Amino acid sequence: MLRIAIQAKGRLNEQSIDLLSEAGIRVAESKRKLISRAEGFPLEVLYLRDDDIPQAVSMGVADLGIVGLNEVAEKGFPVEQIMDLGFGGCRLSLAVPKTTAYEGLAFFRGRRVATSYPNILARYFAEKGIEAEIHTIEGSVEIAPAVGMADGIFDIVSSGGTLISNGLVEVEKVLFSEAVLIACPGLDSDKRRETEQLTFRLNSILDSRGMKYVLMNLPKERLGDAIRILPGMRSPTVLPLAQEGWCSIHAVISQDQLWERIERLKEIGAEGILILALENMIR
CATH class of the missing domain: 3.40.190.10 (Periplasmic binding protein-like II)
Incomplete structure (x- = not known):
């Protein structure tokens, strides 16, 4: 079982718990607790002051920690920086x-x-x-x-x-x-495997942020034009429709490109366009 240190209170505490929750890991609020057991993943949560987290992780008191990069840089304890978490900027x-x-x-x-x-x-x-x-x-x-x-x-x-x-x-x-996930350099093979499982979940959430899942119907004759417009993890998904001469296209588009791409797709005949939020994206 892994032990992760997070800030006992404040904005990073709330955002850390929210991120873990999105990853299917339910964490109780600290409410004066020092340690609590999470549900949905073999994880204990240790609640500390943010400036104590780098030392706790370096010493192996906690296996992992979520803390601001500023605290890691200031304290200077030897830890592994695993990934940026995209909040607490x-x-x-x-x-x-x-x-x-x-x-x-x-x-x-x-x-x-x-x-x-x-x-x-x-x-x-x-x-x-x-x-x-x-x-x-x-x-x-x-x-x-x-x-x-x-x-x-x-x-x-x-x-x-x-x-x-x-x-x-x-x-x-x-x-x-920004907030980063740090790890104790001395983790054994079992804990490194569990860390990889956790980061797999977290990456799927972070990769989906700012992305939209778009579905639309399009005349088959304009399919080549649509593929040139649309991005995709490899290429857009194309499915036939019951109506002859039409197809359905599914693609993932970043939020900052969304409306420009939609306008171009409408110009070539796309209709019935649905835009859905993404919860997770596994590459």
Whole structure:
């Protein structure tokens, strides 16, 4: 049985449980529990603070973990990054007061920067040849310039609304992050096999996102035109209809291409077009 560590509360907790649920794995809410048993897959769920997950996985306390890439990069524990999970997107950025005359990274030389991610920032400044004072604080990093603790900050940015409300402006994007699945490097063969089974389920869900299943009827004489328009995992599926001279075409189309392709298909005579959501897609 695998043990997976997820965030005990917050947005990543909810999105992790939702993803596992889509994979047929039912997980109880933490509600002060440390460990719970999942249904639908041989899995235990360990509820931890997000910044404790990389260490727990590295030590083998948990076999797997769902955590932000920013925490993996900051903690630096040896773990295997198995796959990106497509949620929890954010970035780690440098920001300064909006009244600052910022002209580039040289601004930070000899300045104090407040952050909860000192290791990532130290590596970045070292790569850029910037010597600055990194002041580590927990909690509300964004207030540091306003109270005179720092000249700038290095923190998580999602929409940028928190920066604006605190009179700050983003000046350098350093690291783009999202939730990732990580694994203990020392997993035995049985647990690696179970991990492959789990990632198979997760990939089928992620591959289906942003995709639509499209069915339509079309005159057979325009089939070649339709095949040139339509994508497919190999090629569109074509089925005969009872009505002579007509066929049915089934294809998977990405959401961002959907309406342009539909318009072109209507121009060549497609009708009875159905557009369905995809839950899973197994390649």
